[in-house]
Amino acid sequence: MSVLCIYCAGGLGRDLLALMQPEDMLHWKEIVFIDDVSTEKVVNQTKVLTFQELLDRKKDDCEFVILNGEPLYREQLYQKVIKHGFCMGKIIFGSSVSASDAVIKEGSIIHCQSIISSGALIQENVFVGKKAMVGHDVTVGKHSVISACSYVGGWVNIGEESFIGAGAAIRDRVTIGKRCIIGIGSVVTKDVQDNTVVAGNPARVLRKNDSYKVFE
Ligand SMILES: CC(C)(COP(=O)(O)OP(=O)(O)OC[C@H]1O[C@@H](n2cnc3c(N)ncnc32)[C@H](O)[C@@H]1OP(=O)(O)O)[C@@H](O)C(=O)NCCC(=O)NCCS
Numbered sequence: 048m049s050v051l052c053i054y055c056a057g058g059l060g061r062d063l064l065a066l067m068q069p070e071d072m073l074h075w076k077e078i079v080f081i082d083d084v085s086t087e088k089v090v091n092q093t094k095v096l097t098f099q100e101l102l103d104r105k106k107d108d109c110e111f112v113i114l115n116g117e118p119l120y121r122e123q124l125y126q127k128v129i130k131h132g133f134c135m136g137k138i139i140f141g142s143s144v145s146a147s148d149a150v151i152k153e154g155s156i157i158h159c160q161s162i163i164s165s166g167a168l169i170q171e172n173v174f175v176g177k178k179a180m181v182g183h184d185v186t187v188g189k190h191s192v193i194s195a196c197s198y199v200g201g202w203v204n205i206g207e208e209s210f211i212g213a214g215a216a217i218r219d220r221v222t223i224g225k226r227c228i229i230g231i232g233s234v235v236t237k238d239v240q241d242n243t244v245v246a247g248n249p250a251r252v253l254r255k256n257d258s259y260k261v262f263e
Contacts, residue, residue: 048076049110051136052101054124056080056090059174060114063138064091066177071142075110102131110136112156113172118208118226119259121190122200125154125172135172143175146183158195176213188225192261206241210261226256 050122051074053060055152060080067229072078080095087095101109111128112135127133135154139145143157154172157163159177166184169175173187173253174196181187184254185199188207197211200219205211209223212231217223222238230246230253244253 048074049134049136050105050106051075051078051138052081052109052111053078053093054081054098054111054113054128055115056082056085056095057114059116061091061156063114063156066140067138069140071138074175075136076108081111098127098131106132110134112136112138112154114136114156114174116174116192116210117195117261118190118192118210121172121174121192122208125190128213164201170207182219194231208259212246226259228256228261 060257076092076170080090080093081098081101083097085095111133113124115121137153137155139157140159142159142221143161144159145163149163149167152171155169157175158177159181160177163181164183167181168186170189172190175193178196179193180198182199182201184202187205190203190207191209193211194254196214198216200217202220203217204222206223206225208225209227215229215233217235220247221235224239226242227239228244233246233250234248235250241255244256245254
């Protein structure tokens, strides 16, 4: 059994841990937070180590998940973890439902009560939030975030490092490019080009995603 290392002890990480049920924790012998900026040593009764402290202590039996909602940071922390020879883990909440033919790759988190439908492909290090619905034959690119309560229709393709805001709905067969941001509660009916921020119902282009960041 491995140690689950939750990288980032911020709101997303604390929330995930607080919502994990005993059966969701059975895969790991221990759970720790890894955080390079936190001044706390313990969060939610869980030890907080820096990445460097972890390097000094152990390596072989650790599995990482990244609990940061910013796709850019998800990508950067993922590269750091891999570069140092660690493995990525995977969290699939027992209260979520995944089709038997869906593929969920390493590093991904499928949060509580979310649904991953038939034929869906969730690439590495994707975060699928609480009660999100990923439709059949959807592909979600690496490091992307599908926020809570969002709805992704059938055959939708979401590029790498994109962010789907909470409660957004994406029409079937739409393609969302790389590094796109879909605003909270938006309804996307047309394809979205790479590096574009859209919002509203129907969603309209607000600006280019020049900073590659959702939360400025
Ligand atoms: C889309 C988003 C990134 C835009 O942020 P921004 O570039 O700072 O844009 P602003 O807040 O300055 O808004 C620009 C305009 O777009 C409108 N707008 C912003 N987000 C909108 C949304 N989701 N739906 C409709 N209109 C929106 C604003 O009202 C504003 O309109 P105005 O110019 O007529 O006043 C942000 O609003 C958003 O939705 N972030 C995602 C948040 C989220 O999902 N959080 C949940 C996970 S933690």
